[in-house]
Amino acid sequence: MPTQEEIYQKVSATLVEALNVDEEEIQPGSTLQGDLGAESIDFLDIVFRLERNFGIKIPRGELFPESIFQGDPEFVADGRVTDKGLAELRSKMPFADLKSFESNPKVEHISNLFTVDMITRYIQGKLSGK
Amino acid sequence: MRWLWIDRFVDFQSKRCARAVKNLSLSEDLFADHFPGYPVFPAPLMLEGLAQTGGILVGEANDYKEKVVLAKIVSSRFEREVLAGETLVYDTEILNLRAEGASVAGRIQSLPPGGSLASTPCEMIGEAEIFFAHLDQNRSKQMFGDGNFVFSGELKKVLGLQKLIAKSA
Numbered sequence: 001m002p003t004q005e006e007i008y009q010k011v012s013a014t015l016v017e018a019l020n021v022d023e024e025e026i027q028p029g030s031t032l033q034g035d036l037g038a039e040s041i042d043f044l045d046i047v048f049r050l051e052r053n054f055g056i057k058i059p060r061g062e063l064f065p066e067s068i069f070q071g072d073p074e075f076v077a078d079g080r081v082t083d084k085g086l087a088e089l090r091s092k093m094p095f096a097d098l099k100s101f102e103s104n105p106k107v108e109h110i111s112n113l114f115t116v117d118m119i120t121r122y123i124q125g126k127l128s129g130k
Numbered sequence: 131m132r133w134l135w136i137d138r139f140v141d142f143q144s145k146r147c148a149r150a151v152k153n154l155s156l157s158e159d160l161f162a163d164h165f166p167g168y169p170v171f172p173a174p175l176m177l178e179g180l181a182q183t184g185g186i187l188v189g190e191a192n193d194y195k196e197k198v199v200l201a202k203i204v205s206s207r208f209e210r211e212v213l214a215g216e217t218l219v220y221d222t223e224i225l226n227l228r229a230e231g232a233s234v235a236g237r238i239q240s241l242p243p244g245g246s247l248a249s250t251p252c253e254m255i256g257e258a259e260i261f262f263a264h265l266d267q268n269r270s271k272q273m274f275g276d277g278n279f280v281f282s283g284e285l286k287k288v289l290g291l292q293k294l295i296a297k298s299a
Contacts (some may be wrong), residue, residue: 018204041201045261048226048233060229 008120014049033111056126063122065092081105095121131255134181141294147223150186152179164167169214181260184234185224185281188262197265198281206258211235219252231263
């Protein structure tokens, strides 16, 4: 089982390949879209590369869940994620750090959950069989 | 102008790999302007030919039920210019294939004059990794209109691939 630092390094290398960014640009808290310039099509590329580099299978929607983005009225109202939506996020993305998002759950801030750290925690959980 | 940048398939192994060739004729319109007196085949059109080879490979893998679009050239590298008169050989291999899309590794080579595809070593021209999305399967629908080029069964028919598949089956 690799250490968290080893996983982080490998995740960084994966993002360098997929997003064509310099390694120095990548920080643990970097957001994929805001800081590293990822577009929606890059997410699947990242999934492919993570699978290859870590030898794991990532089922559709597990790392980057889609349901919350679809404008479901139960989850999103007036541009904000509802309590039910937050519960959904917590259950679908236990590896995401929701603290700051919960204080101002605007839909457009959801992309800020997708950070390098989030991927690292996800992979860590995956490799330890959680 | 028809947007076909491969002439024929010479090998096609479903869900695995495909090889196509493109003969560059000096009579093609593009060489009149690119460039007068120095007919260089543009590298983006080599990528297009490679993407058509790989795109049909990806489309055929799901029996053309998915709308396959070129989503991203992950990386590409070219070693030299290619001139009219050369024969390009496009090799593509599926790296990943799943419901949302596929990634393909591609190699562009030049067949030496008088060479045989079966026995003559080709000269390396370039490499690229290409990423395809299935239009109906993910959020890419928000990014692409319906009018974009789709690697569909239509293109396959034009190229007579169907016959090739029937022959190899």
